[in-house]
Each structure stands twice: as structure tokens, then as C-alpha cells.
Amino acid sequence: MSREIRINPSILNADHDHIHEEIARIAKVSDYIHLDIFDNKFAPNFSFDWKLAQEIISRSEAPIDAHLMVCDADYIGPQYAEAGAKSVTVHVEATHNISQTVKNIRSHGARASLAIKPRTSIDDYSQYIDEVDMFLIMTVEPGFGGQKFMTEMLEKISRTRELIGNRPIWIQVDGGISQETIEIARDAGADTFVAGSAVFRSLDPAAMVESLRQLASNVKD
Numbered sequence: 001m002s003r004e005i006r007i008n009p010s011i012l013n014a015d016h017d018h019i020h021e022e023i024a025r026i027a028k029v030s031d032y033i034h035l036d037i038f039d040n041k042f043a044p045n046f047s048f049d050w051k052l053a054q055e056i057i058s059r060s061e062a063p064i065d066a067h068l069m070v071c072d073a074d075y076i077g078p079q080y081a082e083a084g085a086k087s088v089t090v091h092v093e094a095t096h097n098i099s100q101t102v103k104n105i106r107s108h109g110a111r112a113s114l115a116i117k118p119r120t121s122i123d124d125y126s127q128y129i130d131e132v133d134m135f136l137i138m139t140v141e142p143g144f145g146g147q148k149f150m151t152e153m154l155e156k157i158s159r160t161r162e163l164i165g166n167r168p169i170w171i172q173v174d175g176g177i178s179q180e181t182i183e184i185a186r187d188a189g190a191d192t193f194v195a196g197s198a199v200f201r202s203l204d205p206a207a208m209v210e211s212l213r214q215l216a217s218n219v220k221d
Contacts, residue, residue, distance in 0.1 A: 003191040005216045006031040006170070007209050008065045010196030011056075012047060019052070023060050026199065029209045032065035032087060034174070034194045037080075039070040042094050043142040050079075057084045067115065067174065067194075069142045070094065074101045081110035089113035089136050089172075092125050102131050113172070117142060118150055122160050133169060134192065135160050139185070140175030149176025154188040161189025179208075179215060186216045 009030050014022035023033055035056060038045040048056065057064045063086035070076050073090035074097055081088045081104075088105045092114050095101050105112040113134035116122055118141055137157050140147035153173075160171050172192035173185045182193055195212055202208040 005186070005213060006172075006192040007213045007216070008032040008034040008172070008192060008194050009199045009205070009209055010034040010036055010174070010194050011200075012036045013196045013200045015200075016048075019056065020059055022200070022205075023056065023062070026205050026209055027061035029206045029213075030062045031192075033060050033062045034196070035064050035066045035085070036196075037066060037068045037070060037076075038142075041071045042091065043069040053080070054083050063087070065089070065194075067136065068094075069115075074104075077101050077112075078104040078108060081105045081108035081112075085110055087111040087113060087134065089115045089134070091115045091117065091142075093117055093120060098125075098128055099131055102128070106133075113170075115174075116156070118153060122156055122163065126163050129163060129167065129169065134172055135164075135169065136172040136174055137190070138175055139173050139177070139181075147176055149178070149181040149185075151184070154184060157185060157188035157190050177212070179211060182212050182216050183218070 009026050038047045040046040065087040066080040066085040067089045073094040077090040088110045102112040111133040115136035139150050139153045170192045171190045173190040174194035177193050177195040178198040199205045199208045
């Protein structure tokens with residue numbers, strides 16, 4: 001079955017000293033800009049502070065897909081939605097009241113998503129399927145860009161697709177997505193792809209986004 005494909009480049013590996021210029025290079029060919037937020041507590045890294053995140057959200061030509069790898073997700077998630085992020089993802093492992101937090105994010109007009117770390121079972125959170133707009137399946141451990149795609153996560157992607165069925169809920173994959181891995185992630189059931197290193201370490205980031213889209217859209221018979 002053909003599914004709509006979305007490519008959301010992550011700016012984690014972009015040049016942070018010229019972040020707005022980096023976003024402008026890919027904005028017109030991207031569905032969303034993926035904004036990874038680390039607090040150096042939930043995951044061992046720190047990315048963008050709140051002030052810069054707000055600037056990115058307000059200045060980006062493409063909508064912002066905020067992925068919050070932070071401890072206080074119940075409070076911080078709605079903040080990003082209120083600031084104008086069009087999609088906000090919180091981790092199930094860091095959210096104490098998932099249903100309420102999802103409602104709070106949606107109340108600001110944003111799509112609400114739940115992220116699942118590699119060692120977390122999707123079945124443990126299947127009761128929230130009808131409350132969210134997207135599940136994000138981590139295909140690396142959160143913390144750093146440039147990691148290798150964990151092929152053992154393909155089964156989890158397929159299981160998520162099975163649980164969702166015909167519901168209009170997106171499945172996003174994040175971690176190690178490249179020209180070599182995007183098709184197997186697509187075949188497992190994903191339709192929304194985060195690519196960071198593959199895009200910003202290429203000679204032409206916009207052309208790489210287009211290449212990834214073509215690969216993901218090339219569904220085999």
C-alpha cells in the first residue's frame with residue numbers, strides 16, 4: 001500500500017553558528033525541520049537552549065517538528081507547542097501523565113507524538129494509539145547524531161504499523177537514516193523519516209533530502 005512520505009531533516013549536525021542559514025538551505029524541500037532538544041539529563045547531550053529554539057521555530061520557513069529528549073516532558077512539551085512548533089514529540093519514558101500532556105500539546109494546535117527508546121516496548125503504550133498523531137521509533141539510543149541504524153528495531157516498526165492499522169497516524173523513525181537504510185525502514189512500515197548526518201554531511205543537503213524522498217517513495221511491487 002502506498003503511503004505519503006515525509007522527510008524531516010534534523011539540524012542536530014548542522015552548523016549551529018549559522019543555524020538559520022543551514023535551515024534555509026533545506027526548508028523548501030523538507031516537510032518539517034526536526035529540532036532535537038536534549039537537556040543533558042534524559043540523554044547525555046545538550047543541543048539548543050530555549051531562546052535559540054524559539055528563534056528557530058519563529059524564523060523557519062518550514063514547520064518545526066520538535067523532538068524533546070528531556071526529563072520534564074509534561075511541562076516542556078506544551079511550551080514548544082505554544083511557541084509555534086507544529087509537531088511536538090515527548091518520550092514515554094519521561095512523561096508522567098501521557099494523556100494529559102498529549103491533550104495539552106494539541107490544545108495549542110500542534111500534532112502530538114510519543115517517542116519510544118530502543119529498549120522500550122511499543123505494546124506497553126498501545127493504549128495511547130487513539131490519542132496521538134504519531135509514534136516516533138528510535139532506531140538509535142538518543143543522545144548523539146551519526147549513530148548506526150539499529151536493524152533490530154525493524155520488528156518494532158512493523159509491530160507499530162500492525163497496531164495502528166488503518167488509522168491516520170504517522171510512524172516516524174529517527175537514527176541512522178540514510179540512502180542505505182531508508183528503504184528498509186519504509187518497508188517495515190515507517191512513513192516519516194528523520195535524517196541528520198546523511199543530509200548535513202553531504203555536499204548538497206537539499207539534493208540529499210530529495211534523494212531520500214525518492215528512495216522512500218519508490219515502493220516495490
